[in-house]
Amino acid sequence: MTYERLNSLLITMVVTVAFIWLAIPFTMAVLWSLVDPAEPWTADKLLPPVMSFYRWVDMWENSSLRYALISSYTLAPSAALLGLCLALPTAFALGRFDFPGREFAKLLCLLPLVVPPFITAIFFSALLFQLGLNTWRFGAIVFAHSILFLPYAIRILTVSFETVRQDHIDAARDLGASAWARFRVAYLPALKPGISATLLIVFIQSIEEFAIAFIIGSPDIVTIPTLLYSALGQDFVRPNAAVLSLILVVPNVFLMLILERLMRSANPTLSSGKG
Amino acid sequence: MTLRDWVPIFALLVPGLGLILVLIGSVVYVAVAQSFGYYALLGQSAFSLEFWSDVFDRKLFSRAVRYSIYVGFWSAVLSVALAYPLAIWLRKPFPGSIGLGALLKAPLLVHGLVAAFLYINVISYNGLLNQFMQGIGIWSEPRRLQNDPNAFGVLLLQVWKNMPFALLLLTGAVQSISDDILDASRDLGAGPWARFCKIIAPLSISGMQAAMVIIFIGALADFTFQTTVGPTNRQSMAQLMVSFKSRGDWHSAAVVGVSLMTIALLGSALLAFTSRVIMRGGLR
Amino acid sequence: MAAIGIRGLSKSFDGFQALSEFSLEVNQGEFLTLLGPSGCGKTTLLKIISGFLEPSTGTITIGGEDVTHVPPERRDTALCFQSYALFPHLTVLQNLEFGLKQKRVSRDQREVRISEVAAKLELETQLEKLPNQLSGGQQQRVSLGRALVMRPSVILFDEPLSNLDAKLRDQVRVEISRIQRDYSLTAIYVTHDQSEALAMSDRIVVLNGGKIVQVDTPEDLYSKPRTPFVADFIGGANLISGRVSSQTEKGPIIIETSMGPIKTSHLVKDNVDNVELSWRPERAKIGEGPHCGTIVHRAFQGQFTDLILEQNDIIFRIRTNNDKLRVGEVINFSLSPDDVVVLEVDK
Ligand SMILES: Nc1ncnc2c1ncn2[C@@H]1O[C@H](COP(=O)(O)OP(=O)(O)O)[C@@H](O)[C@H]1O
Numbered sequence A: 001m002t003y004e005r006l007n008s009l010l011i012t013m014v015v016t017v018a019f020i021w022l023a024i025p026f027t028m029a030v031l032w033s034l035v036d037p038a039e040p041w042t043a044d045k046l047l048p049p050v051m052s053f054y055r056w057v058d059m060w061e062n063s064s065l066r067y068a069l070i071s072s073y074t075l076a077p078s079a080a081l082l083g084l085c086l087a088l089p090t091a092f093a094l095g096r097f098d099f100p101g102r103e104f105a106k107l108l109c110l111l112p113l114v115v116p117p118f119i120t121a122i123f124f125s126a127l128l129f130q131l132g133l134n135t136w137r138f139g140a141i142v143f144a145h146s147i148l149f150l151p152y153a154i155r156i157l158t159v160s161f162e163t164v165r166q167d168h169i170d171a172a173r174d175l176g177a178s179a180w181a182r183f184r185v186a187y188l189p190a191l192k193p194g195i196s197a198t199l200l201i202v203f204i205q206s207i208e209e210f211a212i213a214f215i216i217g218s219p220d221i222v223t224i225p226t227l228l229y230s231a232l233g234q235d236f237v238r239p240n241a242a243v244l245s246l247i248l249v250v251p252n253v254f255l256m257l258i259l260e261r262l263m264r265s266a267n268p269t270l271s272s273g274k275g
Numbered sequence B: 001m002t003l004r005d006w007v008p009i010f011a012l013l014v015p016g017l018g019l020i021l022v023l024i025g026s027v028v029y030v031a032v033a034q035s036f037g038y039y040a041l042l043g044q045s046a047f048s049l050e051f052w053s054d055v056f057d058r059k060l061f062s063r064a065v066r067y068s069i070y071v072g073f074w075s076a077v078l079s080v081a082l083a084y085p086l087a088i089w090l091r092k093p094f095p096g097s098i099g100l101g102a103l104l105k106a107p108l109l110v111h112g113l114v115a116a117f118l119y120i121n122v123i124s125y126n127g128l129l130n131q132f133m134q135g136i137g138i139w140s141e142p143r144r145l146q147n148d149p150n151a152f153g154v155l156l157l158q159v160w161k162n163m164p165f166a167l168l169l170l171t172g173a174v175q176s177i178s179d180d181i182l183d184a185s186r187d188l189g190a191g192p193w194a195r196f197c198k199i200i201a202p203l204s205i206s207g208m209q210a211a212m213v214i215i216f217i218g219a220l221a222d223f224t225f226q227t228t229v230g231p232t233n234r235q236s237m238a239q240l241m242v243s244f245k246s247r248g249d250w251h252s253a254a255v256v257g258v259s260l261m262t263i264a265l266l267g268s269a270l271l272a273f274t275s276r277v278i279m280r281g282g283l284r
Numbered sequence C: 001m002a003a004i005g006i007r008g009l010s011k012s013f014d015g016f017q018a019l020s021e022f023s024l025e026v027n028q029g030e031f032l033t034l035l036g037p038s039g040c041g042k043t044t045l046l047k048i049i050s051g052f053l054e055p056s057t058g059t060i061t062i063g064g065e066d067v068t069h070v071p072p073e074r075r076d077t078a079l080c081f082q083s084y085a086l087f088p089h090l091t092v093l094q095n096l097e098f099g100l101k102q103k104r105v106s107r108d109q110r111e112v113r114i115s116e117v118a119a120k121l122e123l124e125t126q127l128e129k130l131p132n133q134l135s136g137g138q139q140q141r142v143s144l145g146r147a148l149v150m151r152p153s154v155i156l157f158d159e160p161l162s163n164l165d166a167k168l169r170d171q172v173r174v175e176i177s178r179i180q181r182d183y184s185l186t187a188i189y190v191t192h193d194q195s196e197a198l199a200m201s202d203r204i205v206v207l208n209g210g211k212i213v214q215v216d217t218p219e220d221l222y223s224k225p226r227t228p229f230v231a232d233f234i235g236g237a238n239l240i241s242g243r244v245s246s247q248t249e250k251g252p253i254i255i256e257t258s259m260g261p262i263k264t265s266h267l268v269k270d271n272v273d274n275v276e277l278s279w280r281p282e283r284a285k286i287g288e289g290p291h292c293g294t295i296v297h298r299a300f301q302g303q304f305t306d307l308i309l310e311q312n313d314i315i316f317r318i319r320t321n322n323d324k325l326r327v328g329e330v331i332n333f334s335l336s337p338d339d340v341v342v343l344e345v346d347k
């Protein structure tokens, strides 16, 4: 039974490391976000001497946080919707037609993932300058985000289109269904989870995206990541950075968990690692 | 296929794949063109190698190249080296293994900037680590750990963020090896090390290569970790590129950008090739 | 000395008893088959013998040496997997070499052994191919060859034919038997297919629910099943219960059943009134006879015809060469007392 003892030893070790790795830093972040400015949290105290939500309220009222939240949470759904619309036709072609070079086309769709994001950001902004569109910041970010995250959207939707069963389509035709009715009965049920997963993943990626928002958006448009970045840089106030970190990370964890569930129910191949 | 079959497929591919190719294509094109003096925002646009020779002569640039390669290489190698044993360990489910996998993959859900903040918080001058080391009496006074010159902070964050990703890819690869194959090799006398070298490694090589390459490219082009926790006396290539750009020197930024892409491409190919040679041939 | 000794072996998985109190000796050069329905613990037993599982209690000896706690890589057994488990990234030659290299057999020796086995299995022309370039039958032979080159003291087969189509199955079956005899290998062969077991084995061990039900030669197992389970599992015998009506010193015993009185020449234990009888469908002689039944179903099978008959709400099966009989006819038949076996009642 030495194998089992070894195994439980390993489990304990990994859990300990993961605890140091995750729980301690996050507890620290939560505590720092609660530090009341009335009395500073000095190194000799285990817990902040005075705890309150002052920082949260203060950040909300007196910083660009509100503005960053608004722009992040309008950018993301716009990018998600645009991405979905752009991805659907390509995914339909890749998932339902067999044409020479299809695998190569699928590979090409991954291109935005290989080019480093700062290169895309900088030379996309150069392009905008050349076209005289450099004041069109919001639209440019939405456009860039939706295309940057198209690989995910196309990939998920292609798999969804592939899972539409030809015999369902044929059965609907056989029973005299119109094109719209065929779509409703054969395509939509198979596509629905894929569509939600696409919207969600582009949404999450867009909320988190830094390079484009930083390069193209600055100085007019502030998103949560760019705000956090500046809070970590020139104006580093630790409790404020803690508040921002938590605002960036907590909703995303929940969204990701929903996404994981969606993907698992949508197409087992994606969650089993073949995706 | 006839032209008539192609037309609808083309039409369908245009909004998705078409836009991808246009955007990425023009981004790369603009970068290359600007690096050779075209598309100047001010002054005249004309072909010139001046920017290449200027940038290449700078010590700043060669230091940035070496530094970025250093970060990219070690991030990829360390992440994969840590993830491999974990993936093999988690191959077969045991009580608690799912929870353990989730715990290990949790950093995937945490934004890099948040990770950087958490890290700064722990290692800062009056942070937890300093207090702890003083508390147990190893250090007599707090040390300055932030922005360490060897970029261990950057590497730590890269591994923190990328090890789970490597684990995700490698678990998939390792789990697709059937029990029967591993049992067969045991039955024929292969011990744990021989099983790893001769069965597991060659059969999971593509997953490993993918992890290596993706992590390498990401860490090579790192900007956020470098500017928040990286050494202050050195710049990464992305950082250098952004600083050229914000000074309005688009051409030099383009030279750095094109070099970065080239290194990403060549480096990935080299890494993928070397890992294949090591895994397939060297350990035989 | 026995090649393999299994004593008092049990195995439980989290409280589920997969094998219990299992004892068995396998002789040198014997072809022993483990036969039983799916889930009865055959694979578990094979994995314990090859070392992949540790028994909960009991010991295993191979060639007189206790190997209960020896890991599989150091056991002198070779397992042929149902899935073949060929290494997909290695050529046929490298697959065959794998075990020999692990055992550090010299290059000359390796070449000698592999060329001998490859010749025997007709694999000489396939050596440079990868497993996925081979047909199912060839893959099966590579897996067999990979085990054979090790010259193990025991070779273990886990349902090796179940992935092959019917025609190949017969061919490979003959091949395995021939090789086992040629090398006089000790073999343990797992199957749930009774015809495979009857055709190949020196002895058959019938398992049910993790326990040994009967160990016998194929002939005895067929003609003298000991329990209703064996009688039914092998050859689908007709079972009927009855009461002993007369037991004399000489002559057949008469059992009163719902089919009428049936004679048997097999002994019934003393003091037993209620017994279970079994008789084989092909042993009924149609024509004159004390028994009768109405044909309710008929299935023509080529060489013979299966008839399902009914009498007094009892259903039984008769196998005959007469293909003229039709549903609805009433036929008479007789049974020889030698062919009616008295079974032990399952506890
Ligand atoms: N690792 C395991 N954990 C729990 N139960 C198992 C395990 N392996 C086998 N069993 C159970 O033991 C019984 C015997 O399995 P097995 O030996 O594979 O049967 P078979 O005779 O079909 O080869 C089955 O009921 C199976 O469900």
Ligand SMILES: [Mg+2]
Pocket (backbone or CB within 6 Å): C042, C043
């Ligand atoms: Mg089995």
